[in-house]
Amino acid sequence: xxxxxxxxxxxxxxxxxxxxxxxxxxxxxxxxxxxxxxxxxxxxxxxxxxxxxxxxxxxxxxxxxxxxxxxxxxxxxxxxxxxxxxxxxxxxxxxxxxxxxxxxxxxxxxxxxxxxxxxxxxxxxxxxxxxxxxxxxxxxxxxxxxxxxxxxxxxxxxxxxxxxxxxxxxxxxxxxxxxxxxxxxxxxxxx
Numbered sequence: 001x002x003x004x005x006x007x008x009x010x011x012x013x014x015x016x017x018x019x020x021x022x023x024x025x026x027x028x029x030x031x032x033x034x035x036x037x038x039x040x041x042x043x044x045x046x047x048x049x050x051x052x053x054x055x056x057x058x059x060x061x062x063x064x065x066x067x068x069x070x071x072x073x074x075x076x077x078x079x080x081x082x083x084x085x086x087x088x089x090x091x092x093x094x095x096x097x098x099x100x101x102x103x104x105x106x107x108x109x110x111x112x113x114x115x116x117x118x119x120x121x122x123x124x125x126x127x128x129x130x131x132x133x134x135x136x137x138x139x140x141x142x143x144x145x146x147x148x149x150x151x152x153x154x155x156x157x158x159x160x161x162x163x164x165x166x167x168x169x170x171x172x173x174x175x176x177x178x179x180x181x182x183x184x185x186x187x188x189x190x191x
Contacts, residue, residue: 043107044086047174049082059167061165071163072166074147084136086117088107090131091128094124103126105117113160141153
């Protein structure tokens with residue numbers, strides 16, 4: 001009797017298992033290299049905070065969907081500092097998640113699914129659906145709720161469900177830290 005019930009449920013259980021595996025996406029063995037990320041266009045025109053903030057913790061891609069890693073970068077920022085949209089887009093979320101203020105912006109002129117940047121902890125000054133321009137203030141850094149040793153903004157980048165390095169949005173001229181300096185060459189007399 002029990003065998004007949006189990007046999008009747010077997011197709012349903014098989015479909016549930018397949019659906020779960022398909023939803024979870026490809027599995028990557030622990031310690032294996034991360035899957036290749038899609039290319040990211042360098043469309044940012046400003047840093048989210050400051051002019052060249054210190055990166056307190058960099059991007060550490062996870063080996064799999066649920067593996068350890070750091071799915072963004074942490075940028076040093078004082079409390080109440082303005083947080084800016086790095087590129088043009090539309091606000092897809094502005095609210096609280098797990099007690100922290102979060103602002104997400106879907107970037108214009110990116111493929112489907114559109115790239116989405118996320119900033120937290122941020123006290124939002126925009127609403128869902130608002131259009132933003134590069135450099136437009138989307139909120140201010142919340143003084144509490146940060147996971148950093150000092151106040152910071154976590155800046156993330158997503159393409160669908162794939163996390164990407166948000167620093168890759170910055171063109172080289174925005175990443176450079178200062179002017180080049182020529183050093184004297186030994187053995188060559190000064191003019």
